Amino acid sequence: DVVMTQSPLSLPVTLGQPASISCRSSQGLVYSDGSTYVNWFQQRPGQSPRRLIYQVSTRDSGVPDRFSGSGSGTDFTLKISRVEAEDVGVYYCMQGTHWPFTFGPGTKVDIK
């Protein structure tokens, strides 16, 4: 199975400051159709996961533009340009290229 590794696992941030989460896969994630199925999810306390970014860098409708995704090969990044209080939660990367699809362990973002 493809292992998704995230770092850091805990990320205390100051409001208004940037934050960055790294996700690394154990093998390349380009599918046969040419797409790279790396997605990012936000799970706020007490809520279901919500997709923020799909296929590496496409932001979902309604997601603030302070969230961005990038990367290629086996290295991917989620960036928050200026953290707001509503961004507290756990962030997961996920690969949908190789079955079984797999998630990273999650990065807990909270406010310093």
Add this chain to the structure above:
Amino acid sequence: QVQLVESGGGLVKPGGSLRLSCVASGFTFSDYYMTWIRQSPGKGLEWLSYIGPGGGSISYADSVKGRFTISRDNAKNSLFLQMNSLRAEDTAVYYCAKQARIPNNWGQGTLVTVSS
């Protein structure tokens, strides 16, 4: 708007069975792959299974293969997960989601607890 509502969870003894349901609204259900994912404190988020729009494309994670069966009823906009031979390690919140490779619009989840 897209809505997915899971039901059917509960407390069951090891070796028992449960059938989870997920009712969809707000989109053309029969056009999309659908997915079951679970979340447990010990193992985080885990993919379980997906099913194609017509029900003909199905995959299972090794952890549930042979014990769980995914199905759908497009006439009723419903997705199902039949869970047999349940084990303590199946204790989790079970979510359905729209699509497979880029799962979206997760439901609120239904809690399954396997304990004697």
